[in-house]
Amino acid sequence: MLKRTCSIIFIFFLLLSHAIPIHAMYITVTADGLNVRSGPGLDYPIIGKVNSGEEFSVLQQEGEWIKITYNNEAGWVNKQYVTIAGPKENNSSPPLSNITVELDNIHIRSGPSTESDIIYFAKKGESFQVLSETEEWYEIVNENVHGFVYKPFVTNKEHREMQLSDIGVVIDAGHGGHDVGAIGATGSYEKDFTFATALKLKEKLASIGATVYMTREKDEFISLASRVSYANMTDADVFLSIHYNSFAEQPDVIGIETFYNQEQNKMLAQMIQEEIIKETGDKDRGITFGDFYVLRQTMKPALLIELGFLSNIETEENLKMDWYQQKIVNGILKGLQKYFSAF
Numbered sequence: 001m002l003k004r005t006c007s008i009i010f011i012f013f014l015l016l017s018h019a020i021p022i023h024a025m026y027i028t029v030t031a032d033g034l035n036v037r038s039g040p041g042l043d044y045p046i047i048g049k050v051n052s053g054e055e056f057s058v059l060q061q062e063g064e065w066i067k068i069t070y071n072n073e074a075g076w077v078n079k080q081y082v083t084i085a086g087p088k089e090n091n092s093s094p095p096l097s098n099i100t101v102e103l104d105n106i107h108i109r110s111g112p113s114t115e116s117d118i119i120y121f122a123k124k125g126e127s128f129q130v131l132s133e134t135e136e137w138y139e140i141v142n143e144n145v146h147g148f149v150y151k152p153f154v155t156n157k158e159h160r161e162m163q164l165s166d167i168g169v170v171i172d173a174g175h176g177g178h179d180v181g182a183i184g185a186t187g188s189y190e191k192d193f194t195f196a197t198a199l200k201l202k203e204k205l206a207s208i209g210a211t212v213y214m215t216r217e218k219d220e221f222i223s224l225a226s227r228v229s230y231a232n233m234t235d236a237d238v239f240l241s242i243h244y245n246s247f248a249e250q251p252d253v254i255g256i257e258t259f260y261n262q263e264q265n266k267m268l269a270q271m272i273q274e275e276i277i278k279e280t281g282d283k284d285r286g287i288t289f290g291d292f293y294v295l296r297q298t299m300k301p302a303l304l305i306e307l308g309f310l311s312n313i314e315t316e317e318n319l320k321m322d323w324y325q326q327k328i329v330n331g332i333l334k335g336l337q338k339y340f341s342a343f
């Protein structure tokens with residue numbers, strides 16, 4: 001019996017000796033001029049001072065020390081000079097769950113604004129507890145950081161899954177009419193490939209119940225301003241501009257890339273890009289910021305997708321084949337499904 005009691009006591013103190021993460025808790029400082037140190041102990045340097053009445057979210061507790069965010073960096077205060085309380089009540093919304101980051105190196109900021117300092121880079125799959133939320137931002141915490149993340153970059157598992165039958169898509173077939181676009185290896189025109197892809201994508205989306213809007217229904221010239229104006233008048237959830245590339249000087253260049261203009265559209269770009277590459281097996285040229293008129297001026301999530309180099313003879317031949325066009329369309333659909341299922 002004595003041996004068992006000693007073992008229990010040993011385990012208890014062993015647990016106390018390790019860092020204990022605390023989520024959704026906060027402290028109130030009860031002393032003026034309380035030292036904030038760089039680590040959990042008196043031997044660590046003082047990095048600042050806090051005063052009575054100041055409140056901080058608790059990131060972690062280790063023995064007599066509590067980890068907080070101080071001036072956008074981790075700091076530690078002695079718990080003797082603070083009071084610890086549970087999460088503050090928020091009557092404006094129901095309790096929030098954990099969220100998971102969907103992309104690598106997502107910016108965690110010191111405040112709910114893109115103007116706020118970046119204090120941490122979250123990894124894909126990293127989880128956080130939500131402390132509060134605004135229309136566009138979550139206040140989050142885990143054992144590494146306390147900060148704010150832009151909502152489209154994470155998944156809240158309590159949100160319902162949206163099916164593609166619930167969404168509207170503007171499909172913008174690039175170029176048209178006298179604007180032929182890029183020229184292929186055998187003299188083909190980009191405008192014909194973009195329209196062919198747009199029609200197949202329209203057919204596929206319509207077959208599953210999505211609402212589809214086309215910026216052009218035939219081989220005709222439509223100005224960029226008219227395309228954007230039309231898109232902005234629709235109730236669509238997303239705008240996809242379909243394009244093909246060409247680099248006649250280097251016909252061996254291949255690959256697919258997706259452009260976005262707004263930071264909040266980066267996840268959409270990455271998900272669609274990834275799925276198209278999986279389907280086609282083409283070279284992944286990644287996602288890139290693009291200062292294109294249709295991306296700048298469209299008032300909804302908008303992407304411009306360059307679906308291959310017509311100047312490469314093999315790519316050009318593939319794009320003439322129905323089976324390859326279907327792979328492109330399937331990739332776009334899977335990317336849309338993945339994106340809208342996250343919200």
